[in-house]
Amino acid sequence: MIKIRSSFGLFLFSVLFLCSSLSLQAANRVQQTDETVVIVIDPGHGGENKGTIENGFLEKSMTMITAQAMYDELCLYDNVEVYLTRTEDVDMELDARAAYAASVNADFLFSIHYNASVKHDLFGSEVWISAMPPYNAYGYQFGYQQLLTMRDMGLYLRGVKTKWNDKKDADYYGIIRESAALSIPAVIIEHCHVDEERDYPFCDTEEELIAFGKADALSVAKYFGLKSTALGVDYSEESSLPEAEANHTVQASLQDETPPDVCIIDIAETDEDTGTVTLEVTAADYDSPLIYYDYSYDGGTTYSPLQMWPDSDVLTGTYKDNFKLMIQIPSGTQPEIIFRAYNMFDAFTESNKLTLLHVFRYGEEDAVSDETALSAQPTEELAQTEEKKLPGTTTFMPAVSDEVAEDGEVSFLSFLKLCLLIVIVLFILLLVSRMFACYRRKKRRRQRRK
Numbered sequence: 001m002i003k004i005r006s007s008f009g010l011f012l013f014s015v016l017f018l019c020s021s022l023s024l025q026a027a028n029r030v031q032q033t034d035e036t037v038v039i040v041i042d043p044g045h046g047g048e049n050k051g052t053i054e055n056g057f058l059e060k061s062m063t064m065i066t067a068q069a070m071y072d073e074l075c076l077y078d079n080v081e082v083y084l085t086r087t088e089d090v091d092m093e094l095d096a097r098a099a100y101a102a103s104v105n106a107d108f109l110f111s112i113h114y115n116a117s118v119k120h121d122l123f124g125s126e127v128w129i130s131a132m133p134p135y136n137a138y139g140y141q142f143g144y145q146q147l148l149t150m151r152d153m154g155l156y157l158r159g160v161k162t163k164w165n166d167k168k169d170a171d172y173y174g175i176i177r178e179s180a181a182l183s184i185p186a187v188i189i190e191h192c193h194v195d196e197e198r199d200y201p202f203c204d205t206e207e208e209l210i211a212f213g214k215a216d217a218l219s220v221a222k223y224f225g226l227k228s229t230a231l232g233v234d235y236s237e238e239s240s241l242p243e244a245e246a247n248h249t250v251q252a253s254l255q256d257e258t259p260p261d262v263c264i265i266d267i268a269e270t271d272e273d274t275g276t277v278t279l280e281v282t283a284a285d286y287d288s289p290l291i292y293y294d295y296s297y298d299g300g301t302t303y304s305p306l307q308m309w310p311d312s313d314v315l316t317g318t319y320k321d322n323f324k325l326m327i328q329i330p331s332g333t334q335p336e337i338i339f340r341a342y343n344m345f346d347a348f349t350e351s352n353k354l355t356l357l358h359v360f361r362y363g364e365e366d367a368v369s370d371e372t373a374l375s376a377q378p379t380e381e382l383a384q385t386e387e388k389k390l391p392g393t394t395t396f397m398p399a400v401s402d403e404v405a406e407d408g409e410v411s412f413l414s415f416l417k418l419c420l421l422i423v424i425v426l427f428i429l430l431l432v433s434r435m436f437a438c439y440r441r442k443k444r445r446r447q448r449r450k
């Protein structure tokens, strides 16, 4: 019996092992290439086209340093031909870059960029790919590998994405569109945001820009399954690429044109001694994962910096759709809380507004200047709006004792109630004594008649 069981176990183990190794191999490389792989690296911008200029960063120079490092690293691999679209600080049209790639029979064009956002609030790494088959599948497999590399470096991930032009018949980004027109797959690598403090440390020195170039080369090597005798590495058996099919657009990469579908907040707990409010957040987007949130406690006048969404993973498309969030309310603030959920395409949905009906007061000395505060409304204004209930908002009414009002004073209403009670008692006593006197008089009369 034991023998049968153990041999059955061995059989089961063999089947499972075979299945798992098959599934590892099943992560197919969609793009097929000749033995020699032709790689074109495109340092974004150049000449008069400076790219992003923020905080002393100059994108056209940054992309050149990264592209050169990527070039140097890729040249260490066997069976590759590597080219740069430009090596000088010159203007170059996007179609000229694609034409150059075509002229050398490129298998792939990698366009190197650094990002900045209009409100200087976004952070993280992303890859833009073609929406057109088969370039979409190629781009998706490379982009996925690239984001794995970026995650290993410690960057936040913003996804592998597509964007249509206005007519929705071609890709929005020129280098991707022009390359696809010449049958060359192309992607835009946006390494990080130069205008956000969480991304600065990744790009503020030349060493960092070189590190990005080497990381990009690693992603390319893993994507094509390259081997390097010089480096002593072999990625030909590498199998971390996601599933994709040449003639289908990967659903997860499709542009999401709608904001998140659900965004609701509720009060889970308030602690007025410490000024903390714990929110219960419920949010969802049925098309793309949620990646950031922010919140306001002054009714939307100011917002917190964007925060990473809990358990957000753009590679698996998963994120937490329900969680608790503790926020600090500065003393002297009447909280009016709004929360916003952002999807992978930076579209957001605003939650219901939670208005707490009185001003938070605690640790008065600390409350005067709180540097981390979002900026609270002046207390005088708050006092006037304290009793105002805003239409269409969820209201949280804190429990306040009937007898003792805020600030420990005996309320006028309680005093009136007490007076009324005394008057009623006196009145009843008077009535009873009158009735008693009346009864005694009647009794005396009856006794006299007898």
Ligand SMILES: [Zn+2]
Residues within 6 Å of the ligand: 044, 045, 051, 052, 059, 112, 113, 114
């Ligand atoms: Zn750029």
